[in-house]
Amino acid sequence: MPEIPEPRSTSxxxxxxxxxxxxxxxLPQTVALLRRRSFQVRSLSIGPTDTPHVARVTVTLDGPQREAKRLVRELGRLLYVLSADDLSDVPRVGRQLALVKVTADAAMRPQVAQVCEVFRARIVDVAADTVIVEATGNVDKIDGLLAVLRPFGIVEMVRSEPVxxxxxxxxxxxxxxxSTWLEDRLRTDSKQAH
Amino acid sequence: MSRQARRSGADIVWEGLSRHGVDRVFGYPGGAILPTYDALDRHPGIHHVLCRHEQGATHMADGYARASGRPGVVLATSGPGATNLVTGLGTAMMDSSPVVCITGQVPTTAMGGDAFQECDTTGVAAPVTKHAYLVREVDDLPLVLDEALTLAVSGRPGPVLVDIPKDVQNACTEAPWPDTPVRLPGSPQAELDPDTLKAALDLIESARRPVILAGHGILLSGASDELLAFAERRSIPVALTLLGKGCLPEAHPLCLGMMGMHGTAPANRAIQEADLLLAFGMRFDDRVTGNLATYAPSARKLHIDIDAAEIGKNVAVDVGIVGDLRPVLSSLLEHLAPLNDAAADAAGEWRDEIASWTRDADERDVLRRPQIDDSLLAAEVIDALFRHTGGDVINVTDVGQHQMWEAQYYPHSRPGTLVTSGGMGTMGFALPAALGVKMARPDEEVWAIAGDGGFQMTQAELATAVQEGIELKVTVINNGYLGMVRQWQEFFYDRRYLATPVLSPDFCRLAEAYGIPALRVSRREDLGPAIDRLRAHRGGPILAEFVVEQHDAVYPMVPAGADLDAMIRRPHPDPRPNPEPVRV
Structure with a gap:
């Protein structure tokens, strides 16, 4: 069984x-900025929003608070960025998704299910000797869940970048x-809708 | 948006350039950009300058852009053509110059498969550009070109690259041009809010020992008049960055000359003893600040820059204003009170103190001492150039000792008369950049000033000068060394001159091989006549080689990372540590 690395620092x-x-x-433009301005990046997540052709970018970083302010300023240099904010010391909801394939035969499944209940995680796939657990939560909660699942045997797992x-x-x-580009896209969208 | 006739991506490239007033491009053809070159003769309004290397093309476009304020456009092919652009792009990025590179790319169907002359051009260019576009659909091309040419000159100017695969150049479309000037993403610059304005005015009006740090931003914003009015209203001394030279007449009594590593002693001392720094369009580069921990320890800081990312980047500031300097300084000037009697007394004391440092610096000036022997000093060459040109030509310098001597001994009196690679410190910049400058400003007398090391990096552009018939004055100041590196070896590496003695060709015969008249000067009395001869030459380039003393160093010098006022001063009498000439 592959060795599961120690969880990342929870600071x-x-x-x-x-x-x-x-x-x-x-995505590559954002990565290039993070690299060339020498940020200690923990994670980067980019996904669409409810506004057509506008994406939300979430970056988590290590370093002193001024690094967050610096990144907000540097992001402003990227052509595509419309606005940026430092959420580090703001009341916020932060979530990460984890899918964890755990060794669990029929006899062990109820115990896994019990753990899931405590962590408000769900079993989303059942095979003969494994289950896949889906959990969302902040980074600490996912770390906690993994600590409890580890004794069952984690076959493989994946964690999304936090948002x-x-x-x-x-x-x-x-x-x-x-921008002219955005206007152009919206015009194309409405043409296609007709 | 109105419909357009069907035309190829290649035609769209030239149309786009014409729409933005581009009438000259610098380039080097090759396979992946050939469709675009092939369309060139359908667009006779644009002149193509064939350079001898893509790096030369970027510096030429850079010089053209800096001298004109308009995009300097480069065309190059994929792979090595594109990678050869990188140094020029980095140079333009560091010095905020609107270079626009259009590169050919292998066809989209071949991309990602290590095709011949394939390279991830946008990946390579991203860190050294404001933005690097890859255009995969010909329909996107009109908007991308409009955006790229707009982006390069908007806000803080800088280079932009557009990578166009060969099949996209060949593909045809009716995609229209935007009807209105293109709008870039992002929020418009916020108005200067009254609280910030008041905070800035309070800082200025309560200062007793203020210094203005005037940078490239003043020139880019066209704010020289506002700067002068501002300095005079409160009688504030002004120190210049290298790229800020020319933003204020250096003969003005408030001007302290250049600051930083090879800055003037009065400028550096004034900064260290100031109680307020007014940083206008500069970025607190390490060559300007020395040790940040001890930089201007008693000074509060007001920083004005068009690039929000510069505020607080290297130096924490008390008040930061993001904006274009000209309107911001105008707003401040509307409210800035003239000096009252008490403040005028304080300003007088501050000026007197600085003046005593200036007198001391003047006494140490090597050109005010009797010369030890007949050998020519590089500083003398610059000084003679200043005297014989009346200080009114455009100098384009390379990088190294001669660049610093130019900065010290050629006081510039008007904007745009010094073009140099500051941030990147790119050797080989002078000759191609000067050609670009002369093409943008044909009515100006333009001098390329290079050392023997840097000149050899891009000397192939002499051919471009001849082919285009550019009336450029080319000077090579030859001390037989990579002089600035040698100086560091002298000061910091125990005089172990490894890899710095440099063999040069006979520069005069080299020039003559290109059909360029040339002369060599090694005696003091020949300086003036030689400069006059270069000035009088018409119809094409002319070159002069000045053979100078080999071991002179640029003083004063703040060692890298040292406190700004910990300057190495010129010893007196001058010991000339290595009097024997070195032959390679």
């Missing part, structure tokens, strides 16, 4: 969130009129 990372135009090379939103009263917005 609180810095959390930076941004809105950006969802162009094909948003976060500030709690009510604070949200990312951008005031500028849409």
């Amino acid at each position: 609180q990372p810095l959390v930076i969130s941004a809105l950006a135009e969802d162009r094909p090379d948003l 976060a939103l500030a709690r009510s009263g604070r949200h990312l917005a951008y005031s500028s009129p849409p």
